Amino acid sequence: MNASTASALILLLVAAGAARADESADRPLRLIGSLQGKGAVARSFVIDGWVKPGDGDNQTSVEGWFSGLEDDPPHGAVQGSCVESHCALTVSTSDGKLSFTGELLDPKAPAPARFTAKDEDDKVVAQGTATIGPLTGPVPGLGALAAPDAVRAPEFDQLLVWNHLSAPSGSVSDEPIGDSERDSLADWQKTQNRPGTGLLFAADLAGLRAGAAAARKAAGWTDLGDKAHGWAGGYPAALLPRAERRAGEQRFASADGKATLAYAVGAPMTDAAFDALVERETGDHPERSDVGYNRVNGDMDLHYQQAGVVHVQAWHNHEGGLARMEFLYPAAAADTYDQIGAIIASTFVVSDDVKP
Template identity: 30%
Template sequence: MNYAPPKLALCVCALLWGVANPWTVTLSWAQPAPSTRAPDPAIDAARSAFEALPEADRRGIQEGLIWTGDYSGVADGTFGRQTFDAMSTFQKNTGRPSTGILSAADRNTLQANARNDRTAVGFETVIDAKSGVQLGVPLKLLSKSGDNPNGGSRWQSADGKVTLDTRVAPGDATLSSIYDRNLAIKTPGRVVTYKVLRPDFFVIAGETPAGKFYTRYAGAASGIRAFSIGYDKSVAPQFDRLVVAIANSFVPFPTGPGPIVAQPASVPATPSPPTVTGGQAPYGTGLILGKRHVLTAAPLDRCKEIRIRNAKVQQINGKGPFLLEMSQDLEGRPAALSPDTAAVGQRALVFAFGNDGDGEKLLAAAATIEDGQTLTGALQPGASGAPVISEAGALIGLVNAAPSSSRQIAGIVPSARYAVVPANLLTERFPSLASILTKPAAPMESTADIAGIVRSSIVPITCSL
């Protein structure tokens, strides 16, 4: 196999900050890193070519690039700078012009190389009988198999340098308690290089003097399941890359038909999509314009019934962005914000309602403005129509369409590019918005100040499909 130097990009810094009622706000300024790049015609051309492909082909390209060592993100078919750089690097390494646009011949070469690499390590997707998780395992490298003494299964290399475990946590355990216990391990020289705890999962990764380790636990109503891998630093150039492939394959609670067996899964199982009815998972976010009016850029065309909290939307004006007219008065008030035009590379916050597994919350995701009509950020379901606010507290615009299902790799939400309806177009289209948007009464010096202004002025939108 032609192993390239590892390019893991699984480490993301995050700041979680609770803001007082009526809602909790989760703030995450550190994703993504600020961008200072001007619009690049080469990237735009590569984006157009990539997005013209069927989704299965787009995912297949990213999966192939994981195996060539050029990509370390989630294989979700979404174009971003990391995907562009990975395709360009692959072309360069194979003696082709590095345009970032893969021809049919390029894609065939990529898939052939990926198949060869997968075959060389015997990478198979298995559904583990002991733990119930679905996982990709390099069976030729981890030829020894048996039970994990702590529950679950174990695959190990013949020389003992690599160990891959699955496990099920005891019934009385919680993610928080297991997380704390893993952080408290005092092995000499053990250093945690990355950690993240969320309501439904946690990830801890790090190093020891001789090796590396990566652990992920996921929780649901049915229990807590996990996998972990530890490996000697002498095999890191090979296994750093395989950790990305394994993490991409991990499904803690597969829903495939038939009995659970420890053998290659003929059809990979996938998690159930989030529910978008009954207010359980917000479909989008809206900006209050008056007692009975809400503005949103969320794609509502396919919704049979639209609700904002317990009130039904009785009329929709426009073809997007939409001005929603309610059947009853709303709690809240128009935002004390001023409209602004964003500069390339400017940092911003996207305020949106979502469900992170611990109930409905107002979430704030960091974003970087790419141009006047797009941003890059780690957005989740519920961010469609969400206001984009500058660090100074000005309204830059509304997110057009965000993901309809959760996107994560190893528990990390990857950044992607999203369209934005600029504030100036909104004020032209809806004159009432221009009269409402005014400069804040007091300067906003922190994200908490912005959240204090925004939280009473936006609402979650749900729809019945």
């Protein structure tokens, strides 16, 4: 084999390896379409999704978000599968289900497809044809979508919380924003006098980031944590200016000492010990009110009111360590501390690699 032949073979192998890598990676899929026929539930719509590798050759799956483009549009999660370019997608909305079939994977131009709409009782309420093609520019009348990777779920959750919106708590998975985030985004869009689509536009992302920055500044928010030790959190220095370390805890308090916040990372509990802690904390306590808690494996958050004091607590028990947070404040000062309590709880994020 001469040198030129060897070089050509190397280039072919590199190109083949790159192609296989591309095939194994998730990639964005953005479509815009319209429905025709009597009873069409959304005359025009956008699908903002991701194409993921499937179970076999030439098979892929699709996950993402669908929204109509009217003032009060139907919207919901999209799921489906494709064989080569032919796809069957299903949208779950508050009113039922909407399904599409056609050549939907990476279309180069608008193409015909079929749709069926069913109500909550699985009864067909509309069906007909659709025209679906690539979204290559701004959404007419609404603007440009944010870039597919402009923000991921962990950061977006924090943006929602700082803008006083509900968000999944403790997200550490580097995934695209999900259905719950989209629903909260749709609610926020309505407060901005815009259609609640749940589609993330570039202007929305800029607005959420600006709102979060202003709220963080007003609270004097100071980030805490240690990436090497697998946790992150923070405290509002404007409300809790007194800081100290005591018995392995980082502690913060209001000027009058009536509101306190503590973080600690220590040795892990055994499963039995953590079960006992959960049972003890969530058991019957007649002196407590407004009790709420959530447990998933070794992670638990709890809030309640007792003797005029609000308790906001979280535990994250993993193989390497136990991280905990406790925020206490007077119930009479709820207007001052309720929102920042939600932020403290949501920004306390612990990974599986947590350690003392």
